[in-house]
């Protein structure tokens with residue numbers, strides 16, 4: 001394939017431009033297609049678990065472009081801090097952090113707004129990120145995805161959705177409406193599109209940064225974290241729940257899980273059928289708010305006399321169920 005799609009293709013005048021980039025970049029694209037087909041065939045035959053994988057499609061014209069250089073392509077970080085890429089040259093880079101070891105590859109991204117990013121793949125020794133274990137039994141928390149709050153932790157501690165996300169979301173809606181009103185093919189439409197892309201980018205980086213801070217904060221203070229499995233992956237993809245709020249929570253859970261593993265913390269998901277909201281954490285009766293009409297109920301009183309804050313009660317139930325699953329060795333971690 002490499003011979004036909006790279007070496008031979010370059011000889012054709014229409015595709016001579018392929019020779020303008022490093023050979024490795026082309027090879028890496030082929031490797032990506034190879035992996036996509038392997039995943040597709042493995043999914044067809046049932047060898048691959050999880051959601052069904054479709055055949056590879058041509059890259060959508062999303063406006064983001066990327067190329068990947070491997071070590072074989074002789075990319076190098078120079079002593080003066082520049083990044084040297086084959087056939088491109090030595091680039092000035094604003095480094096966001098020190099490199100802990102030699103990177104095995106670098107991906108250069110160009111975003112729709114014309115910014116360039118270099119992201120490196122680096123091998124880190126197992127356990128390098130381990131946190132000091134906490135042996136106090138209080139250092140365990142459930143995480144409840146509240147309706148009014150981003151998350152509720154042990155003791156009713158509330159993590160609010162950050163204000164800047166709501167502001168940006170409003171800005172995005174406005175820009176999208178403006179874009180929809182512009183004539184196709186006009187210069188103003190191009191301008192409006194860049195503006196939408198810019199806000200998307202702002203949201204992406206602000207959110208990512210904020211989530212990382214929440215994740216590391218929660219893991220520093222807790223030896224075990226139990227969450228409700230909301231299947232946010234499906235939710236975030238669906239048309240109904242595409243709010244920044246829900247999409248953020250999905251990303252938050254995914255990062256919490258992987259960071260927990262790397263830092264040596266316990267992480268467990270509680271089945272989404274578990275009635276965390278309805279269960280009274282005092283007596284175990286299913287007396288809590290249910291269904292659509294229960295969505296607005298913040299406080300409720302159980303038959304046993306206990307008065308509950310909805311989210312606080314749910315956190316207790318999630319935590320207990322998570323602890324039970326881990327103790328029984330049934331945690332799907």
Ligand SMILES: [Zn+2]
Nearest residue numbers: 280283302304
């Ligand atoms: Zn009760």
